[in-house]
Each structure stands twice: as C-alpha cells, then as structure tokens.
Amino acid sequence: xxxxxKTVLWAAVALLGAFAVAxxxxxxxxxxxxxxxxxxxxxxxxxxxxxYAAWIAAKVLVIDETRATPAERLDNGRxxxxxxxxxxxxxxxxxxxxxxxxxxxTLAAQFGYLPGTLWILIGxxxxxxVQDMVTLFFSTRRNGRSLGQMARDEIGLIGGSxxxxxxxxxxxxxxxxxxxxxxxxxxxxxxxxSTVAATIPIAMIVGIYMRNIRPGRVLEAxxxxxxxxxxxxxxxxxxxxxxxxxPLFDHxxxxxxxxxxxxxxxxxxxxxxxxxxxxxxxxxxxxxxxILLLAIAIVILRPEIHMPAVTQFVDGTGPIFGGKxxxxxxxxxxxxxxxxxxxxxxxxxxxxxxxxxxxxxMIGYGGMLLESFVAIMAMIAATVLDPGVxxxxxxxxxxxxxxxxxxxxxxxSWGFAVxxxxxxxxxxxxxxxxxxxxxxxxxxxxxxMASIFGSAFGKxxxxxxxxFAIMFEAIFILxxxxxxxxxxxxxxxxxxxxxNKKLGETSYTPSVILTSSIVVAxxxxxxxxxxxxxxxxxxxxxxxxxxANQMLAAIALxxxxxxxxxxxxxxxxxxxxxxxxxxxxxTTSAAYEKIFSTDVRVGFFAxxxxxxxxxxxxxxxxxxxxxxxxxxxxxxxxxxxxxxxxVVLWVVILDMLRLCLRYLSGxxxxxxxxxxxxxxxxxxxxxxx
Amino acid sequence: MFKxxxxxxxxxxxxxxxxxxxxxxAEFHQATVDAPPALSRKExxxxxxxxxxxxxxxxx
Numbered sequence: 001x002x003x004x005x006k007t008v009l010w011a012a013v014a015l016l017g018a019f020a021v022a023x024x025x026x027x028x029x030x031x032x033x034x035x036x037x038x039x040x041x042x043x044x045x046x047x048x049x050x051x052y053a054a055w056i057a058a059k060v061l062v063i064d065e066t067r068a069t070p071a072e073r074l075d076n077g078r079x080x081x082x083x084x085x086x087x088x089x090x091x092x093x094x095x096x097x098x099x100x101x102x103x104x105x106t107l108a109a110q111f112g113y114l115p116g117t118l119w120i121l122i123g124x125x126x127x128x129x130v131q132d133m134v135t136l137f138f139s140t141r142r143n144g145r146s147l148g149q150m151a152r153d154e155i156g157l158i159g160g161s162x163x164x165x166x167x168x169x170x171x172x173x174x175x176x177x178x179x180x181x182x183x184x185x186x187x188x189x190x191x192x193x194s195t196v197a198a199t200i201p202i203a204m205i206v207g208i209y210m211r212n213i214r215p216g217r218v219l220e221a222x223x224x225x226x227x228x229x230x231x232x233x234x235x236x237x238x239x240x241x242x243x244x245x246x247p248l249f250d251h252x253x254x255x256x257x258x259x260x261x262x263x264x265x266x267x268x269x270x271x272x273x274x275x276x277x278x279x280x281x282x283x284x285x286x287x288x289x290x291i292l293l294l295a296i297a298i299v300i301l302r303p304e305i306h307m308p309a310v311t312q313f314v315d316g317t318g319p320i321f322g323g324k325x326x327x328x329x330x331x332x333x334x335x336x337x338x339x340x341x342x343x344x345x346x347x348x349x350x351x352x353x354x355x356x357x358x359x360x361x362m363i364g365y366g367g368m369l370l371e372s373f374v375a376i377m378a379m380i381a382a383t384v385l386d387p388g389v390x391x392x393x394x395x396x397x398x399x400x401x402x403x404x405x406x407x408x409x410x411x412x413s414w415g416f417a418v419x420x421x422x423x424x425x426x427x428x429x430x431x432x433x434x435x436x437x438x439x440x441x442x443x444x445x446x447x448x449m450a451s452i453f454g455s456a457f458g459k460x461x462x463x464x465x466x467x468f469a470i471m472f473e474a475i476f477i478l479x480x481x482x483x484x485x486x487x488x489x490x491x492x493x494x495x496x497x498x499x500n501k502k503l504g505e506t507s508y509t510p511s512v513i514l515t516s517s518i519v520v521a522x523x524x525x526x527x528x529x530x531x532x533x534x535x536x537x538x539x540x541x542x543x544x545x546x547x548a549n550q551m552l553a554a555i556a557l558x559x560x561x562x563x564x565x566x567x568x569x570x571x572x573x574x575x576x577x578x579x580x581x582x583x584x585x586x587t588t589s590a591a592y593e594k595i596f597s598t599d600v601r602v603g604f605f606a607x608x609x610x611x612x613x614x615x616x617x618x619x620x621x622x623x624x625x626x627x628x629x630x631x632x633x634x635x636x637x638x639x640x641x642x643x644x645x646x647v648v649l650w651v652v653i654l655d656m657l658r659l660c661l662r663y664l665s666g667x668x669x670x671x672x673x674x675x676x677x678x679x680x681x682x683x684x685x686x687x688x689x
Numbered sequence: 690m691f692k693x694x695x696x697x698x699x700x701x702x703x704x705x706x707x708x709x710x711x712x713x714x715a716e717f718h719q720a721t722v723d724a725p726p727a728l729s730r731k732e733x734x735x736x737x738x739x740x741x742x743x744x745x746x747x748x749x
Contacts, residue, residue: 077713079740090701100749146744167745174749216734219704272742273735280747281702334749341748348744483747490743549749 010050017043021121024309025114031304034380037113038298041121041376045369048125053133053365060564060572061137063357068680070143071354080144082355082682085362091353092367094284095345096132099178099477100335100549101375106441107542108332109382109390110318112310115329116379123330123337124372127579131553132342133364134560134576139347140354141674147347151559151652153673154566158655162648163555167344168491169641170548172519174341175264175484176526177541178477183256183531184440184538185470190249191431193256195236195467196474197249199279200263202228207278218281225282226289229475233468240431253531260481261524267482268489268516276482283476290472294377294449297456307383307390312414319395320439321539322601323593327586331546336375338579340552342368355682381448382441388418389426389435393444396536397437407436431463439536442473488519529634532627539601543594544638547587551649554583558656565660566672584653591646595639604639608632707733 020040024032057063074080083091108116139145145153148167152160186193206225214220239245267275311318314325321332335341346364354360382390391411392400400407404420411418427435430447438444446469453465490506492515497504503511530537557580564573597603600610608631614620615628663669699705707730714727728736 075713075717077710077717078737081709081713084700086697087701095746096748098747098749178749211734211738215731216707216737217704218702218706219699222702273738277738277742339749344745345748349741349746480747480749483742483745486742487745545749
C-alpha cells in the first residue's frame with residue numbers, strides 16, 4: 001500500500017513538473033507568473049534527484065556504505081574529519097555558490113526568459129550535478145585528491161598539466177570580470193562605494209575578534225559583523241547626502257579599478273585570519289540569508305514576468321553581448337547549469353569531510369541543484385523588470401549612446417517601452433544618480449531584488465534594499481577575488497618551487513610579493529582594459545570566462561569518463577560522456593565564433609581589424625582613438641587565449657580517447673589509483689548500536 | 690528542540706570546532722603513553738583556520 005502511495009505521489013510531481021514546463025515553454029503573448037518557473041524547477045529537481053541521481057549512485061558508481069571514507073581512515077581532527085552530512089552540505093554549498101549564478105542568468109536574459117531557464121534546468125540535472133557528484137565520488141575513493149592530481153594519475157601527464165594551466169587561467173579571467181562587475185556597481189555611486197569600502201574594516205574587526213579577543217568564537221564574531229554590515233548600508237545613505245564626505249566616494253571607473261587592484265594585492269599578502277577568513281564568514285551568512293529571503297519574497301509576492309519568452313536578440317544582435325543563441329546562451333550561463341570550477345571544490349575540502357559514501361548523492365548532486373535554483377531566482381529577478389528598464393540598465397553606452405535621450409530612443413526602436421522620466425524616477429527611488437548603462441549585471445539584479453523585496457516588505461525602503469543588494473553582491477565577489485588571488489599565488493609558488501626551492505616556500509616574503517604581484521598584474525590588466533572599453537568590457541570578458549569554465553568542466557568529465565571506461569563500465573560511460581560531448585560542442589563552436597566570426601561584436605579579430613581601419617582613417621572620436629591601440633592589442637590577446645583554451649581541451653580529449661581505446665583493445669594503461677577497500681568502523685558501530 | 694537547533698548552528702558554522710577537537714583528542718590520544726597534550730583554544734583555532742585556507746575553497 002505504502003508503495004502505491006509513493007508511486008502516485010511521484011507521478012503527481014512528474015505531472016505537475018511537465019505541466020509547469022509546458023506552461024512556461026508554450027506560453028506566448030501573455031505575461032506569466034514567476035511561480036511557474038519555481039514550480040517547474042522544484043519538480044524537475046525532485047524527479048532528477050530521486051531517480052537519476054539515485055540510479056547513478058547505485059548502478060554507475062556503486063556507492064558502498066560499508067567502506068571507510070578518507071575522513072574516517074585519515075581522521076586527524078583538523079582537515080580530515082568525519083562530519084555530519086548537513087554540515088558538509090552547508091560547507092560544500094557555501095564553497096560552490098559564488099556570484100556566477102547571479103550574473104550569468106542576468107546577462108542571458110537578453111534572449112528572453114525561456115532559453116536561459118531551460119538550459120539552467122536541463123544543464124544542471126544532466127550535466128552540472130552529475131559532474132559534481134562523480135568528481136566527489138572519484139576524489140573520495142582517492143583520499144580526497146585534487147582534479148589535477150586525478151587527471152595526472154588516471155589519464156597522464158598531459159591531462160594533469162592541462163587541468164593545472166586551465167585552473168590558473170580561469171582564475172585570472174574570473175577575478176578580472178568579477179572586479180569589473182564591482183567597479184561598474186560602484187561607479188559614481190558614493191552610497192555603494194562607501195558601503196563596500198566599509199566592509200573591509202568590518203571584516204578586520206571580526207578577524208581580530210575571532211583570532212585574539214575571543215579565539216574561535218565564530219558565531220559571536222559573525223553576528224557582530226553582520227550587524228555592522230547592515231549599519232554600513234544605512235551609513236552609506238548618510239554619506240550620500242553629506243556634502244564633504246560625498247566627493248570622497250564619488251569616482252570614475254579607473255580610480256576604482258586601481259583601488260581594487262591595490263586591495264587585491266594587500267588581501268593576497270596579508271594573513272588570512274585578518275581579512276579573508278572573517279570576510280568569508282560574513283559573506284556566507286549574507287549569502288544564505290539573502291537567498292532565503294529572496295525565495296520567501298518570490299513565494300509571497302508571486303511577481304509577473306515581463307520579459308518575453310524569447311526576444312529578437314536570439315539572432316545575435318543583442319546589446320548586452322553579441323552572438324547568437326547557440327552557442328552563447330550556454331557559454332554565458334556556466335555556473336547554475338554546469339561549472340568546471342565546482343570540480344575543484346568537489347575534489348578539495350569536501351571529500352575530506354565525508355563521513356559516509358552514501359552522502360555523496362545529497363552533497364554532490366543536491367548541492368548543485370540548490371545552486372541551479374539560485375540561478376533560477378536570478379533569472380526571475382532579471383525578468384520581472386520591465387524589459388525596457390532591463391535593457392536601459394544593462395546596455396553599454398557604446399551600443400545605445402551616452403545620452404539618456406539617445407539610449408531611450410534606441411531601446412524604444414527595439415520595441416521595448418521605456419522613458420527618460422521613468423529611468424530618472426527609478427534611479428532616484430534607488431538612491432542613485434543614474435541607472436543608464438550600468439553594465440555587469442549587479443545593478444540590474446539589485447534593482448530586481450530591491451523591487452521584489454520592496455513590494456514584499458515595504459516600498460519606502462527601496463534605496464536601502466538596492467544598496468543592501470549591492471553590498472551583498474560585492475561582499476562575496478570580493479571574497480572570491482581575495483581567495484582566487486591567493487590560490488593563484490600558491491599555484492605559482494608551487495610551480496616556481498620546481499626551479500628554485502626557496503621561491504616555492506609559501507612563507508618566504510620575496511616569493512610571496514613576487515608571485516602575488518604576477519597574479520594581480522594578470523587580472524589587473526584585464527580589469528583595466530575592461531574599464532577603459534567603451535562597450536563595457538563585460539561583453540568580452542564574460543564569454544571568455546564562460547569558455548574557460550566550460551573547458552574545465554569538460555576536463556573534469558574527461559577524467560570521469562576515462563575512469564568509468566577503465567573500471568570496465570563502458571555501458572555507463574554515456575552518463576558523463578553525453579554532457580562531455582555537449583560541452584565540447586558548445587565550447588568549440590563558441591571559440592570558433594569568437595576567433596573567426598566576421599561580426600565585429602562577436603569575432604575578436606574582426607573587431608580588432610575594424611578598429612584599426614577606423615583608427616587609420618581617423619574615424620574614431622578623440623577619446624576612443626586614445627584607447628584604441630590598447631583595445632586592439634587586447635582583442636588579439638583574447639583571440640589567442642581562446643585558441644589556447646580550445647587546443648588544451650582537445651589535447652585532453654584526444655589523450656582520454658587514446659587511453660580508452662588502448663584499454664578496450666586490451667593494451668596496458670595507467671592503473672586505477674583507487675584506494676583499496678577498508679570496512680568502515682563507523683557503520684559497524686552504528687549497526688551494533 | 691531549540692537546543693538541538695542551536696547545536697546544529699554551532700556545528701555548521703564551526704563554532705564548536707574546538708570542543709570537537711578535544712573530543713577527538715580524548716578518544717584517539719588518551720591511550721598512548723607519550724600522547725601530546727591537547728592544544729589550547731587559541732593554538733587550535735590558528736591551525737584550524739590556516740589549514741582551511743590552503744587550497745581552493747571558494748568558487749565562482
């Protein structure tokens with residue numbers, strides 16, 4: 001009987017999900033409620049988790065509950081510790097969910113709400129969550145080894161080096177684009193700038209409290225920090241109206257970019273306990289709190305989605321970034337659908353905390369589903385705005401023009417209604433001087449969140465909600481920036497250690513300064529170019545980041561597929577092989593377009609050539625002509641970087657295929673590096689009790 | 690109920706990491722004769738925080 005009820009229940013979930021997906025996919029002309037997107041997402045996640053993930057765990061990976069995990073075997077009370085599964089889930093989710101799933105869907109909303117939403121749902125269920133889960137499993141079976149080490153042990157030296165180089169470059173581009181997002185959010189906004197600036201001393205106070213005043217009292221310190229952060233949002237409003245303080249925080253993009261570069265260097269050199277660790281606590285609390293609040297607000301408010309299902313920009317003429325729906329929607333939304341970066345987390349801290357292999361499904365697969373849900377909420381926040389407003393905020397001045405009147409005329413000509421007065425009213429409601437051409441996704445997300453929060457919890461506080469949302473985004477963007485710079489520094493020190501032992505020591509000051517400077521100079525360069533680019537820079541950097549991130553995902557899936565084949569599970573290799581084929585298709589075609597397209601808004605070379613001929617003919621206005629040589633150089637650099645990514649990817653794929661063919665034809669291959677089975681005492685105890 | 694929730698929050702945030710460490714220490718090192726004495730709260734927190742930030746632990 002019980003079994004029958006369960007069957008009926010799951011059939012109902014499947015039916016509701018199908019109904020919701022059909023509703024959002026087939027609806028034309030009328031606006032649709034955001035609750036349908038939530039319903040579709042939750043039903044799809046539930047079905048996928050209950051059936052597909054369970055099947056992978058049981059049949060493909062053959063998870064063994066009686067096997068001791070590295071946390072149990074190597075328990076040292078510090079980094080290897082068997083931990084409660086909900087705690088591991090919390091740590092894993094906090095680590096994988098950064099600003100990516102918020103920014104990507106916001107940018108991809110230019111195609112309408114449907115393409116991005118479908119990719120987030122399908123990509124997560126069949127690709128991203130599978131990648132996270134299998135990587136976590138394979139790393140757990142190998143004492144928590146990193147993706148790079150697994151690639152070297154299982155595929156060979158080439159795969160291992162490729163994973164390492166990919167990780168390093170991705171980090172550089174990711175940090176640059178995130179820095180750009182923060183700069184664009186703070187540009188000529190004294191309120192946002194002063195609030196973001198205040199987060200630095202607040203993090204330091206919290207750090208000193210945790211380290212020296214009350215050592216280890218993490219919760220006390222975090223509560224103090226969160227209260228101070230909320231106060232700093234209010235204080236920013238006061239600064240904004242203060243005559244002498246206001247000019248101190250009112251800056252152009254370039255000085256803000258320099259400030260971020262100096263800050264990034266300081267954060268990489270300073271001890272972690274002073275800035276990075278405490279800021280991370282604050283950002284985790286803010287992140288979880290805000291996401292929960294957003295989910296509650298959407299359910300209470302049930303906002304209507306105003307963006308059309310599909311816009312005319314699927315033809316590649318979109319203002320936010322150039323390029324057709326295929327392949328660019330799949331490159332733009334990386335985190336939230338599938339993100340290679342997650343494989344680094346799933347093969348990092350998480351496997352060292354796992355108490356039992358049976359938790360792998362919940363943590364690996366479930367964690368990614370939750371991140372995907374965050375991406376769906378970001379999509380909702382972007383599409384509940386009037387499309388005219390959405391495009392006015394997100395279109396760069398280089399596309400729609402610098403003057404408000406030109407921008408409005410241009411956006412109206414696309415068929416999206418918006419007026420100058422409407423934008424002025426909105427800007428003054430949000431406490432900003434202007435909202436035109438605030439590219440990068442953060443301001444439009446903040447406007448979306450503020451209007452949702454404002455309608456659910458009180459309209460008079462719109463400006464506070466807006467700056468709260470900006471602070472919330474900035475704080476964990478800066479956490480990723482600090483942490484990424486530091487990781488880049490460690491990787492570089494590790495590499496230099498091969499040539500000079502002294503340079504490899506992580507505490508040797510000249511080495512710390514040298515490597516930190518190299519890493520900061522790397523992303524600082526891309527950030528600088530992004531700021532001086534009249535087209536906003538995000539349109540170049542974000543696709544580059546997407547390609548790099550999907551390349552890393554493809555490498556992770558290559559490693560997983562190789563291991564599956566070598567373990568004699570060829571018939572299940574499609575589980576990772578299918579998403580791998582799709583990723584290779586989209587990254588290769590996106591890279592091809594970025595390099596060879598003749599459309600100046602897509603192809604790097606086309607754009608560089610167009611700019612040089614205009615420069616030579618004297619057609620560029622003085623302000624553009626002065627930066628044109630740097631932009632031309634950068635377009636060339638980006639083209640070669642993209643080429644490099646794609647070559648690395650194909651080398652790894654061919655190496656993996658060579659390995660599989662050798663194995664299948666009975667020739668010797670690298671041994672599986674799985675640690676032998678050891679029975680778990682924890683389970684025995686549990687059974688005996 | 691409230692107490693359970695509070696314990697959970699402390700556990701998730703790492704607030705009780707030192708207590709957990711003391712438990713681990715008592716369980717695993719008590720038996721050996723030349724067992725090293727347990728670290729103080731401050732020493733433990735330093736090691737714990739530094740080892741937490743060695744690898745990649747934040748993502749996009």
